[in-house]
């Protein structure tokens with residue numbers, strides 16, 4: 001310990017505690033870099049040599065295994081800052097404090113707090129007093145130097161890496177399915193099952209044209225996909241897991257499967273909050289791309305074609321909606337529909353009605369982009385039917401080809417899947433054998449080991465049993481799926497496209513794929529009818545049209561005939577009476593219900609029929625008040641005269657409110673003393689309508 005270092009330590013410092021901060025950024029460093037940990041603990045001895053009793057050297061090591069990028073989740077560091085800020089620390093001990101002070105804002109701030117609270121800093125190089133100008137200068141200088149050093153080192157390292165990468169000789173971790181041979185060359189995985197799994201993935205994608213369909217195929221067939229983890233307890237081992245969509249995309253996007261060497265596909269940047277951002281770069285910004293650098297699973301052309309296909313699919317689901325791959329829904333021409341109004345792709349959506357799915361084609365791109373109203377919406381059931389009929393009548397020459405293609409595909413799919421599953425059983429069997437051998441070879445006296453190995457062996461046997469059972473089961477299902485009888489059926493259908501098309505057993509998906517072999521796109525326009533323009537592959541077009549089918553809402557409407565009847569009946573009857581007449585004639589409402597007065601009233605308003613009051617007024621009838629004025633009597637008298645038949649009236653509603661016929665040349669007048677029953681009565685003279693309601697005031 002130099003004298004100058006000791007001079008910096010004053011009794012004031014010694015009265016306070018010493019804090020040793022220990023850090024090691026990753027868990028791996030904690031395990032592997034014990035040397036550095038030892039150096040950190042050695043600092044404690046230096047503090048003791050300077051006069052701190054060992055029990056007052058407080059060790060903060062709760063941040064072991066946490067990255068130094070940010071102090072947010074480093075409790076230990078926060079505690080240290082707290083103690084220093086409160087003036088409890090006489091000295092802070094730590095490795096490379098000078099470097100940290102330069103690179104890390106947290107440490108920089110800590111030094112400032114140290115300066116304020118007169119706290120010393122000690123690292124392997126010496127003791128600094130941050131409140132002393134010279135020491136601060138020194139700390140800053142050392143930090144700058146170490147940073148420069150780091151920079152030079154990094155540049156050299158990167159330069160070396162780049163040189164190797166440009167030659168394609170850089171040894172980078174390989175994706176699953178590719179390995180280095182002993183000479184360091186990239187080769188396909190020597191494990192046949194791994195290789196075939198990758199081949200199967202590429203074939204399935206080529207056949208189905210979509211990553212989701214590939215995943216679905218693997219799942220349906222009970223196939224697993226290999227992976228060799230790069231980290232963790234199973235590092236380097238072969239793991240078989242369910243194939244995921246993201247995995248398919250990664251495999252398809254990785255140029256190494258096409259035998260190309262590439263470097264610099266991503267760019268890593270630090271974020272302000274201490275995190276790291278990884279950005280994928282477009283291909284022309286990759287640092288290195290060497291095509292045909294090593295063997296691959298697919299050709300470079302195929303790789304490019306796959307990417308194009310993925311892009312098309314993405315667009316089908318994205319903003320532009322170009323062609324999309326066939327999916328499971330019943331909408332036959334899904335993905336091929338073009339809007340006849342604006343030229344955008346139309347999407348399909350389904351409505352459930354009476355337990356069935358009804359397709360509806362919608363042009364809504366603008367609607368999604370700008371919340372504008374939908375361009376047009378067209379019910380799909382009728383369209384699907386006529387497009388199907390059109391195919392059936394047009395397609396005879398290509399019949400055989402299509403049917404045979406479908407058949408061959410089915411065959412090869414089943415064959416491939418069967419082989420892969422058989423291999424899986426084989427692998428499990430090998431593992432069980434291995435477990436058995438291990439068990440046999442161990443010294444029987446070593447109970448603990450024997451028990452563990454026995455348990456392992458048992459488990460492998462169980463696994464083997466399961467795998468075998470699954471294999472048999474799948475095989476049986478497959479054979480059921482395509483038995484001799486069915487094979488004969490398919491061959492029979494091969495000569496008969498209409499039947500293949502119309503066979504209910506043909507999955508809708510297959511139907512869609514057949515359709516795609518033949519049709520380029522379908523343009524739909526709706527005005528007073530629906531026009532369907534079909535463009536075949538090769539350019540031929542056909543134009544069809546069909547009436548607009550009633551919507552669900554229209555189907556629930558009361559029939560036109562009933563509305564017309566209501567219109568006629570309103571001339572003579574009130575609404576309640578009309579309802580009972582309609583019920584007598586056996587009519588029901590659109591929803592199948594009996595009529596009542598209010599319903600008739602609603603229908604009248606809905607269809608804008610003239611009401612009974614206006615109708616009667618139009619024929620010259622006058623109101624109660626008008627006739628009372630005319631006769632020079634009170635309204636009550638008018639009502640009494642009406643009820644005794646001296647005046648003729650017609651009810652215009654069901655509250656028995658009436659309009660009156662003009663009394664004519666001989667109106668009734670008041671005659672005191674004459675009984676009303678003896679006076680002239682209209683009803684007895686000329687009852688003009690036999691069905692007229694009896695009026696009772």
Ligand SMILES: [Zn+2]
Pocket residue numbers: 339340341342343344363364375376
């Ligand atoms: Zn449109």
